Amino acid sequence: MKRLLALSAFVASAALHAALPAxxxxxxxxxxxxxxxxRLDANGLQVLLMPDHSAPVLTFMVTxxxxxxxxxxxxxxxxxLLEHLxxxxxxxxxxxxxxxVDQLLERTGALYNATTWLDRTxxxxxxxxxxxxxxxxxxxxxxxxxxxxxxxxxxxxxxxRNEFERGENSPFQALxxxxxxxxxxxxxxxxxxxxxxxxxENVSIEKLRAFYDTFxxxxxxxxxxxxxxxxxxxxxxxxxxxGPIPKAAKPIEEIYTSEPEQLGPxxxxxxxxxxxxxxxxxxxxSAALHAxxxxxxxxxDILTDGTNSRLYRALTDKGLTTNVSPYNxxxxxxxxxxxxxxxxxxxxxxxxxxALLEEIERVKTDGVTQEEVDGAIAKQLTQLAFDRxxxxxxAGQLNEHIAMGDWQNFVQxxxxxxxxxxxxxxxxxxxxxxxxxxxxxxxxxxxxxAPKAAAAK
Amino acid sequence: MKKFTLLLSALVAVATVSAGQIANNxxxxxxxxxxxxxxxxxxxxxVYLRGSLPAGDDKAPADNSMVPTLVGGMLSRGTxxxxxxxxxxxxxxVGASLSFSVNSAMVEFNAKCLAKDVPLVLSxxxxxxxxxxxxxxxxxxLKQQTLGGLKRAxxxxxxxxxxxxxxxxxxxGHPNRNATIDERIAALxxxxxxxxxxxxxxxxxxxxxxVVAAGDLDVASLQAAVTKSxxxxxxxTPRLVxxxxxxxDDAKEQTVFMADKTSVNIVIGQAxxxxxxxxxxxxxxxxxxxxxxxxTGRLMANVRDKEGLTYDIGAGVANxxxxxxxxxxxxxxxxxxxxxxxxxAKRQLTNWYENGVTAKELEHRxxxxxxxxxxxxxxxxxLAQNLLVAIHRGKELTWLDEYPQVVNSLSLEQVNGVIxxxxxPDEMFLxxxxxxxxxxx
Numbered sequence: 001m002k003r004l005l006a007l008s009a010f011v012a013s014a015a016l017h018a019a020l021p022a023x024x025x026x027x028x029x030x031x032x033x034x035x036x037x038x039r040l041d042a043n044g045l046q047v048l049l050m051p052d053h054s055a056p057v058l059t060f061m062v063t064x065x066x067x068x069x070x071x072x073x074x075x076x077x078x079x080x081l082l083e084h085l086x087x088x089x090x091x092x093x094x095x096x097x098x099x100x101v102d103q104l105l106e107r108t109g110a111l112y113n114a115t116t117w118l119d120r121t122x123x124x125x126x127x128x129x130x131x132x133x134x135x136x137x138x139x140x141x142x143x144x145x146x147x148x149x150x151x152x153x154x155x156x157x158x159x160x161r162n163e164f165e166r167g168e169n170s171p172f173q174a175l176x177x178x179x180x181x182x183x184x185x186x187x188x189x190x191x192x193x194x195x196x197x198x199x200x201e202n203v204s205i206e207k208l209r210a211f212y213d214t215f216x217x218x219x220x221x222x223x224x225x226x227x228x229x230x231x232x233x234x235x236x237x238x239x240x241x242x243g244p245i246p247k248a249a250k251p252i253e254e255i256y257t258s259e260p261e262q263l264g265p266x267x268x269x270x271x272x273x274x275x276x277x278x279x280x281x282x283x284x285x286s287a288a289l290h291a292x293x294x295x296x297x298x299x300x301d302i303l304t305d306g307t308n309s310r311l312y313r314a315l316t317d318k319g320l321t322t323n324v325s326p327y328n329x330x331x332x333x334x335x336x337x338x339x340x341x342x343x344x345x346x347x348x349x350x351x352x353x354x355a356l357l358e359e360i361e362r363v364k365t366d367g368v369t370q371e372e373v374d375g376a377i378a379k380q381l382t383q384l385a386f387d388r389x390x391x392x393x394x395a396g397q398l399n400e401h402i403a404m405g406d407w408q409n410f411v412q413x414x415x416x417x418x419x420x421x422x423x424x425x426x427x428x429x430x431x432x433x434x435x436x437x438x439x440x441x442x443x444x445x446x447x448x449x450a451p452k453a454a455a456a457k
Numbered sequence: 458m459k460k461f462t463l464l465l466s467a468l469v470a471v472a473t474v475s476a477g478q479i480a481n482n483x484x485x486x487x488x489x490x491x492x493x494x495x496x497x498x499x500x501x502x503x504v505y506l507r508g509s510l511p512a513g514d515d516k517a518p519a520d521n522s523m524v525p526t527l528v529g530g531m532l533s534r535g536t537x538x539x540x541x542x543x544x545x546x547x548x549x550x551v552g553a554s555l556s557f558s559v560n561s562a563m564v565e566f567n568a569k570c571l572a573k574d575v576p577l578v579l580s581x582x583x584x585x586x587x588x589x590x591x592x593x594x595x596x597x598x599l600k601q602q603t604l605g606g607l608k609r610a611x612x613x614x615x616x617x618x619x620x621x622x623x624x625x626x627x628x629x630g631h632p633n634r635n636a637t638i639d640e641r642i643a644a645l646x647x648x649x650x651x652x653x654x655x656x657x658x659x660x661x662x663x664x665x666x667x668v669v670a671a672g673d674l675d676v677a678s679l680q681a682a683v684t685k686s687x688x689x690x691x692x693x694t695p696r697l698v699x700x701x702x703x704x705x706d707d708a709k710e711q712t713v714f715m716a717d718k719t720s721v722n723i724v725i726g727q728a729x730x731x732x733x734x735x736x737x738x739x740x741x742x743x744x745x746x747x748x749x750x751x752x753t754g755r756l757m758a759n760v761r762d763k764e765g766l767t768y769d770i771g772a773g774v775a776n777x778x779x780x781x782x783x784x785x786x787x788x789x790x791x792x793x794x795x796x797x798x799x800x801x802a803k804r805q806l807t808n809w810y811e812n813g814v815t816a817k818e819l820e821h822r823x824x825x826x827x828x829x830x831x832x833x834x835x836x837x838x839x840l841a842q843n844l845l846v847a848i849h850r851g852k853e854l855t856w857l858d859e860y861p862q863v864v865n866s867l868s869l870e871q872v873n874g875v876i877x878x879x880x881x882p883d884e885m886f887l888x889x890x891x892x893x894x895x896x897x898x
Contacts, residue, residue: 011541055835102753102758106819106825107824110829111832128828155764156765158794160768165791170612323602344605345605374550379552382553421862
């Protein structure tokens with residue numbers, strides 16, 4: 001335990017940096033935990049460099065501060081659809097020339113893709129370090145030069161629609177969507193990142209173009225380079241390819257919609273073909289950078305992580321569930337901490353929900369033990385160490401902290417975990433895990449052959 | 458200043474490997490019969506442990522296919538020395554994890570911990586493998602949770618398609634042929650603790666146990682911990698020689714109808730009769746990658762990118778590690794686009810089979826395979842996993858160094874020749890699982 005703490009403290013305190021590269025046109029902003037932040041003076045592009053030469057690979061990643069929270073009715077899913085269209089080519093990189101994104105990257109053996117979530121969209125490549133110049137040029141090119149053709153949108157729409165359909169196949173995922181939609185009535189976390197089917201099908205190429213022209217600018221992006229590269233060389237390449245791109249012509253508007261206070265419990269039910277039920281209780285949590293988020297994560301771990309957790313003992317060991325799991329949404333704005341309980345054969349939703357809420361009440365009343373907090377912290381700290389196994393893993397973590405609003409949280413979160421006390425955990429349990437701020441979802445399976453009406457409760 | 462940077466980069470460092478270096482950096486010894494493979498990497502303070510022994514489903518007693526899986530499930534539920542709760546508490550206190558899984562041939566373990574905790578984790582591993590408590594209470598819980606897992610599997614179109622596929626391409630007795638869910642539930646119901654204890658006594662032992670460790674290792678300390686943790690243990694049985702597949706006479710097209718599904722999973726394929734160690738294996742995998750791997754594979758480039766019929770489609774060779782395996786295309790389609798999607802996939806398959814791959818495609822794919830192999834070895838966990846996979850595949854550990862050269866030496870004639878030699882689209886099976894339109898009528 002002490003070794004863990006010492007290591008974590010070291011990471012947090014390693015705010016020093018060796019011989020910062022001096023490349024004209026960049027301002028050094030800060031350095032922390034082995035990461036140097038620069039800003040490209042010409043257009044405000046944020047650049048994070050984390051060199052490490054222990055393997056001859058690197059990860060190059062661009063994070064755009066746009067996600068499904070930036071969408072409104074009619075454009076739900078647009079961020080994600082646009083992410084797909086980002087692979088469709090530019091005048092400089094396209095299939096006809098044999099150098100579109102896929103053609104360029106697959107030949108190198110790169111691990112590459114893009115992802116979209118509530119607060120951000122990211123594009124990443126992990127590949128041999130000799131290919132850095134290639135990916136910088138390609139990513140900079142598609143920031144502003146995307147074709148965005150209707151003839152590309154049409155077939156890609158059906159691709160995305162099948163992605164939507166695959167998600168809908170899972171009763172579990174369908175339940176999560178319903179819970180978020182009930183829990184958020186004003187804030188755009190209401191709708192899922194994949195969007196509504198009708199919006200996926202009907203959003204026009206003009207609206208996607210408007211989305212691209214609003215958000216895909218250097219001053220709304222962060223470029224991260226992690227792994228085997230020379231910082232001065234990387235900065236020079238970034239300046240060469242991103243430097244000519246102007247900053248956004250208009251300031252990018254901040255989301256100002258906040259969720260009104262929830263004044264009572266909400267419930268949703270999904271009934272469809274299936275075998276076993278699920279109970280999920282979502283409590284409004286804090287934003288990820290708020291001081292309460294980390295103690296809430298420790299609370300969720302104490303409740304559900306491992307066979308010694310409170311709910312595993314109260315539900316799974318007693319034959320009511322096959323497993324329990326947490327999901328503490330780590331987002332820019334307050335979202336949900338959801339406790340999932342997968343029903344065991346023979347158990348009822350009522351039994352499971354009652355037992356789950358009783359355990360939460362016990363924490364609120366009696367608190368948790370020091371041993372429980374220490375164990376949860378130890379697991380989180382060790383996981384942080386494993387999350388640094390390679391540039392790709394680091395990029396994945398760093399990306400989420402950029403999306404939350406401060407990349408430094410990637411370095412600081414270890415210290416935040418270390419500081420959690422039993423009092424914090426009890427406090428956040430009382431502050432957030434209240435039925436009046438909850439949205440409870442039941443998946444009620446309809447067994448093969450059973451009429452839907454008969455299965456209804 | 459520099460020292461800080463070096464230390465920090467060590468903390469986040471990954472495996473330092475490059476072509477030709479892997480085998481030379483491995484320290485491999487046999488301790489009490491156990492094959493212990495250690496690879497010290499540049500990573501700071503963390504260690505990944507992986508390993509296996511041959512006590513998988515292929516050794517199930519004739520009257521109960523679930524016994525090996527249930528024995529594997531009981532390993533983490535308490536030992537003669539510690540309860541489940543005590544073991545969890547010891548691991549939790551240091552943030553370590555240790556889990557077990559069972560496949561067609563092996564029970565495998567997967568652990569990660571800080572370097573200082575390797576002796577503790579190996580001690581618990583030894584205890585769990587050697588002396589599981591086999592209590593009635595935990596057995597009852599495991600049965601119920603396993604039943605829940607089997608029932609939930611019935612909700613997945615992906616599982617239902619691939620599960621059915623195994624029973625159409627593999628004949629009775631082949632290790633890659635899955636029992637039906639109903640058969641598994643019946644076996645689960647009838648399994649007894651005595652069945653489990655007998656299986657454990659017969660097949661668990663050090664003789665064929667492999668332990669792979671990678672990371673910030675003190676190799677001498679690792680070897681001492683293995684010696685101590687498994688001292689005095691004996692037994693173990695070798696891997697079975699898998700029976701060759703015998704073809705089934707099942708219908709070439711089958712539908713698993715599932716209500717309320719918005720996407721259908723399909724599998725098109727056949728058994729290959731080949732293991733990974735067979736002479737043609739890498740050539741077939743390389744040719745197949747040209748058809749169905751990544752976004753530039755012909756299937757994704759055409760069925761997805763050009764025609765927009767699916768989110769995901771691919772082709773691959775699978776389940777050839779322990780026995781002769783299979784070749785298949787997998788994809789998902791909306792019910793309304795199902796027929797069109799299958800027709801498109803078959804068009805690509807036919808063209809690929811009839812006309813072969815081009816020299817340019819082969820050249821690009823070689824670069825891709827060698828490059829992605831290098832990326833895959835750039836993490837400590839990836840290295841540990843690849844070492845164990847090489848052993849399971851029956852390869853020498855030099856294989857990880859030799860692979861790029863083997864791929865690069867493939868000729869166009871070789872690749873196109875093995876496609877024709879081992880595959881036959883006319884004999885392939887087609888499985889659909891989901892709310893299939895014609896089945897719903």
